[in-house]
Amino acid sequence: MAAPSPNLLWKVGSGFAGAGIMAGAFGAHGLKSRGIAPESIASFQTGSHYLVFNGLALLLLSLHPRFSVHRFAGPAIAGGAFLFSGSIFALVLNRDRFKFLGPITPLGGVLMIAGYVSMVL
Numbered sequence: 001m002a003a004p005s006p007n008l009l010w011k012v013g014s015g016f017a018g019a020g021i022m023a024g025a026f027g028a029h030g031l032k033s034r035g036i037a038p039e040s041i042a043s044f045q046t047g048s049h050y051l052v053f054n055g056l057a058l059l060l061l062s063l064h065p066r067f068s069v070h071r072f073a074g075p076a077i078a079g080g081a082f083l084f085s086g087s088i089f090a091l092v093l094n095r096d097r098f099k100f101l102g103p104i105t106p107l108g109g110v111l112m113i114a115g116y117v118s119m120v121l
Contacts, residue, residue, distance in 0.1 A: 004075060006068035012078050013058030020051030023089065031092070040092045047088035054081035054112060067119055076115030083108030 027044040036044075054077055061077070062068050087105045090098040 001071055003069040003071045006062040009058050009062035009068060009074045009078075012074075013055045013060075013062060016051050016055030016058065016078070016081060018055075020048045020053075020055055020085070023051060023085075024048035036092065043088055044092045047085040047092075050112075051081055051085040054078070057116075070119065072118045073115045076111050076118065078115075080108045080111030080113070080115060084112060 024045060027041055027048055031041045031044060058074060058077060061070075061074055067073055083104050085108070087098075087101040087108060090101050091105075
């Protein structure tokens with residue numbers, strides 16, 4: 001498996017940060033009008049926060065001389081953030097249709113953690 005390029009990490013990080021900001025705005029303003037419960041709106045906000053935080057982390061990672069070409073860290077953080085936040089968004093917007101995604105959320109969290117831990121080792 002080849003390491004992702006720093007340029008790719010930068011683009012994914014920028015995309016995640018921007019998408020997280022947009023999701024946060026939608027969560028704060030658009031979900032109330034859809035009759036979504038406050039605890040589900042809070043979950044949606046958690047998903048948007050994690051997307052922004054991990055997007056910023058990927059931006060920083062892309063600038064690091066060693067970890068910008070790490071084979072596992074960037075892909076694990078990006079994949080984990082996508083699974084974690086994406087599954088939360090889908091569950092909040094249509095729990096009945098995407099019920100099967102419930103177990104994906106913690107797997108995404110574990111993948112993110114593994115990406116960060118891999119830089120310590």
